[in-house]
Amino acid sequence: MKNRIGARGARWLCVAAWVIGAQAASAAGPAPIKLAMIEGMSGPFANAGAMVERNLQFGVERVNAQGGVQLADGRHPLQLVVLDGKGGSEASLVQLRAAIDDGIGFVMQGNSSAVAAALVAAIDRQNARDPQHRVLFLNYSADDPALTNDACSFWHFRFDAHAGMRMDALADALKDDRALRKVYVLNQDYSFGHDVSREAQRALRERRPDIAIAGDEFHPIGRVKDFAPYIAKIRASGADAVITGNWGNDLTLLVKAAREQGLDTKFYTFYGNSLGAPGALGDAGVKRVIAVADWHPNVGGAASDAYYRAFRTRYPAAADDYLVARMPLMVEMLAVAMRRAGSADPLAVARALEGMQFDGEGFHPSTMRAADHQLIQPLYVMEMDRAGTAGVKLDNEGSGYGFRTLLAIPADKTAQPTTCRMTRPDR
Missing domain, CATH: 3.40.50.2300 (Response regulator)
Structure with a gap:
């Protein structure tokens, strides 16, 4: 067992110890900012849902390792809440309502443009009807061009290139x-x-x-x-x-x-x-x-290689090594927007995201175009x-x-x- 742990295992033990310590500290400190991931975690595309969860969790842990999100009342850790939308619009809308009822203001989804369109429409209605409980939608993979064209919404931001x-x-x-x-x-x-x-x-x-x-x-x-x-x-x-x-x-x-x-x-x-x-x-x-x-492991460059090594350290199993860089970087970009806004209010964060330039750890420069909320990368x-x-x-x-x-x-x-x-x- 000692030989199998090695340097990589030691690094992961350090990460795990930090996470446990951060969780304990957060119990007495500011409440975590919850991010709801609504995705197909069961059914024929469960493997894709599991891949997304790993990538988003990696981003959450990186933000928390840097102290979370500093707001006026202290440092808030991020918390990923995984909700099974079963890959369909109806189940995903049920999970959206569950997220809203839980007070979650940030929803993430991507593995279906049809589901994304249904969520955008529901979020538009929610935010118009109940502005005290607004929701911001972060899209990491739903690539229907309409979502940032004729069907665009202020409450929707796409972090993937469209079709x-x-x-x-x-x-x-x-x-x-x-x-x-x-x-x-x-x-x-x-x-x-x-x-x-x-x-x-x-x-x-x-x-x-x-x-x-x-x-x-x-x-x-x-x-x-x-x-x-x-x-x-x-x-x-x-x-x-x-x-x-x-x-x-x-x-x-x-x-x-x-x-x-x-x-x-x-x-x-x-x-x-x-x-x-x-x-x-x-x-x-x-x-x-x-x-x-938008990225792959052999893009090259020291910063890109370091980011990939960190992901492999976190998920050492070969079958888990698929890093979709835009997903954890989306979480990190969201945290930057919260810090700049000085708030976790969805409206304030949306305004901070508009036009934001982000260097993606020095290897992935991108801009969130304000006109349509399409990330240019x-x-x-x-x-x-x-x-x-x-x-x-x-x-x-x-x-x-x-x-x-x-x-x-x-x-x-x-x-x-x-x-x-x-x-x-x-x-």
Whole structure:
């Protein structure tokens, strides 16, 4: 046991001791500021919910390790409250009401644009009806462009690039692949999947009008157990590549079926670097899986490497190592906004977030655009390869496979125009 603890274990024991001490101190000090995470913690996407919880908890612990949030009445620790929305709008709205009844003013969600839209609408009604119990919504993954365009809300802030921004980044890499003649577009049958399909067709028209769309198909979200029939259709279409926004088990099962069927095409993905996908593909994914993200472990730089090492120290199991940097950084950015506002009042914090520039621990500069509450941040297009090859120092999830940067897009180049016409509260 002594040999297994080592330096990493010793560091984690120090972190655990601090957390226990902070919890004990908070019992006699200012009350914690609760952050409600409403996510699918059960059902087909429970693995994605668990990943989000780890990332948000990491951010909470980093803020608390620095003394929490200093307000006029003292230092408040943050506390993550995890609520199971079961991946659906109805259950998530029930959990939103539970959070409001518990006095929680900050709600976080992301793993469904349909759920996010329902939460935004409910929060708008809540805040208009009961301004003494307002709620601020922090969105870390729901990428429907409408949420920061025509359906924008003062009470909603998105910390992920939306589908159009991600697709433009992918298309910037795809346009230089002169071998591509046909692509097959396959997505989950809900709002986000339809967004990806629409944005893929737009981006191809703009950058590679010579590429034919061999198929544009949607499948039931979270219900397909065997993607072999879809792989057969892709093969029959003669497509050179697949474009997909699939995530969670819908992505893992898709890439497993592709490997088992020996499908010899490229995959241009939004999330092909996560949740078991690299391990599921193995060698079949080498130089064939392309993904886009706001960060990945092989971005490079001392600050980025240090942040990733800290996450791995906190979650040493290989299966838990998937750091989504924007999630803990979102929590840290929220804490900065509270300090600047001198308050945990959602309205004051929202105003502090608007226009905020944040350096993300020195490796992830970003700006919360005031016009639509869309975070403008760098994006990276990356290619899967074996760990240890050029540009792939670190693997993902202990799979032996990682990603190298193909294209690094600075924050100011990822921004897109917005149609948001935001109504702001007077007070």
